[in-house]
Amino acid sequence: xxxxxxxxxxxxxxxxxxxxxxxxxxxxxxxxxxxxxxxxxxxxxxxxxxxxxxxxxxxxxxxxxxxxxxxxxxxxxxxxxxxxxxxxxxxxxxxxxxxxxxxxxxxxxxxxxxxxxxx
Numbered sequence: 326x327x328x329x330x331x332x333x334x335x336x337x338x339x340x341x342x343x344x345x346x347x348x349x350x351x352x353x354x355x356x357x358x359x360x361x362x363x364x365x366x367x368x369x370x371x372x373x374x375x376x377x378x379x380x381x382x383x384x385x386x387x388x389x390x391x392x393x394x395x396x397x398x399x400x401x402x403x404x405x406x407x408x409x410x411x412x413x414x415x416x417x418x419x420x421x422x423x424x425x426x427x428x429x430x431x432x433x434x435x436x437x438x439x440x441x442x443x444x
Contacts, residue, residue, distance in 0.1 A: 328382075331415045332356040347373060347383070347405035347416055358418055364406035369393060371405040374417040382412030 330350040331338040339354035348371055351358045361368040366389065375383065386398050390407045405416070420428075 328410050329413045330354070330410055333415060333417045334420075335418075341410055343409075343411060345410050347403070347408045347410065347414075350410060351405060351416075351418070356418060358405050359421070360406065362406075366390065366393060366404055366407055369404065372397070372402050372419065373405045373408070374419065375401050375403055375408070375414065377401070379414040379416065382410070382414045384409035384411060 326343050327340045328343060329338055329340055330347065332351060332354055335356055337354045337356050339350055341350045341353060346364065348358055348360065348364050358373065359370045361370055364371070372394075380401060380403075383403065384407075386394070386403065387407065390404055391398050394402055394404065
């Protein structure tokens, strides 16, 4: 059975068969999720956010994933290499920290430019 996986904030979607990891689904959708360990739960870089509805449509976190993520699991954080698709889900991929810093600098510069135009 195939299920739709939607990645936010890009809005990209892909149909994947049941049991595929979110990391694999992201690669098929052309969504970049960083990882160094190749999906072996060693680097903890592939974290994604899922809401309660989507969390119920993923495989439950195993004890090893719970230990690695700690209290983040209760807040909807999952390792995309471990979470397996069991239904239609929407996943939020956190913004890369470097890109976020650059975006904030650009937004601040634009705001300053708009304020200068007023005078």
